[in-house]
Amino acid sequence: MPRMERIYRFAESGSTRYAVERDGAVYALDTQISHIGDILGRSPGAAGTAGRIGNVGGAIEGGIASLSLLPPVSPTKIVCVGLNYKDHAAEQNQPLPVQPLIFIKPSTAVLGPGGTIRLPPGVGRVDHEAELGVVIGRRAHRVKRAQAWDYVLGLICVNDVTARDLQKQESQYTRSKGFDTFAPIGPCIATGLDGASRAVEGWVNGQRRQVSSTTHLIFPIDYLVEFISFVMTLEPGDIISTGTPAGIGPLVNGDTVTVKIEGVGELTNPVGDE
DSSP states (O other), rough: OOOOEEEEEEETEEEEEEEEEEHHHHHHHHTTTOSSSHHTSSSSTTOOOOTOOOOOOOOTGGGGGGEEEEESOSSOOEEEEEBBBBHHHHHHHHHOOOOOEEEOGGGGGEEEETOOEOOTTTTHHHHHHEEEEEEEEEBBSOOOOGGGGGEEEEEEEEEEEEOOOOOOOOSSOOHOOSSTEEEEEEEEESSSSSSOOOOOEETTTEEEEEEEEGGGGGGOHHHHHHHHHHHSOOOTTTTEOOOSSSSSSEEEOOOEEEEEEETTTTEEEEEOOO
């Protein structure tokens, strides 16, 4: 198993920088790197290979807590998978899908760690959905399942925030899933990982509402990469959000919601009225 690293993106003096956490320390990357594509372009071979970042600068004093974190990547699209856990399909009173049910969140919905999820006026109930995300490392078009992990940079926490009342009114999910701030991602991209089982949890105000494991995914990561890349080309930095387990619930003004993915990280966002 390759060494695991975590990639962070942060703001510093009006510019955007990247940092990498490895072996318990955090290092800044050189100032020329301002986009995830710059990192990916520096190392040939499989996108998911840890250590691909190469040489780094000095250690950051104060570590991650001292940084003003941004979304670690700017995807052209987030491709989400609906009803990908049996228990979630049951709580939604939906039959199990025979193939992945996919929809897209726009890039304008992306929100970084610590950013406020804004509840739009008049839309009714808005829910949290804790999910494991897959960050694409290189351009992927009609990738075979056996090669899927060669195109994965790493894993990420995603909150698929959903205007539930709107979703129930419509057969398409674009409006209910696409509001600004409805795609919190981060705080990092964890590289050097594989498709091993990982716990997925959703917490609100310190109380756990969702808990499951990626063992219970109906369609696993490698299958999703093949299925989705057959339909659309995935660009470096794009995210596949693999679905949420049972336990979804409403968010209200003043809440704090956290997505925890075992071995990946914890993504926390406050909630406020728009």
